Amino acid sequence: xxxxxxxxxxxxxxxxxxxxxxxxxxxxxxxxxxxxxxxxxxxxxxxxxxxxxxxxx
Numbered sequence: 001x002x003x004x005x006x007x008x009x010x011x012x013x014x015x016x017x018x019x020x021x022x023x024x025x026x027x028x029x030x031x032x033x034x035x036x037x038x039x040x041x042x043x044x045x046x047x048x049x050x051x052x053x054x055x056x057x
Contacts, residue, residue, distance in 0.1 A: 007036070
């Protein structure tokens with residue numbers, strides 16, 4: 001539950017930042033919000049495939 005709250009908190013901060021700071025665009029906010037989701041999805045796919053050949057780390 002705490003993790004969910006933290007994620008919402010990050011999104012809320014990004015949303016507030018977008019409104020206060022006009023240099024920050026909606027796409028920046030979406031990127032910031034989706035970054036942890038993309039990272040965990042990539043890790044999940046990596047775990048499904050097994051170790052990546054080529055050692056791209």
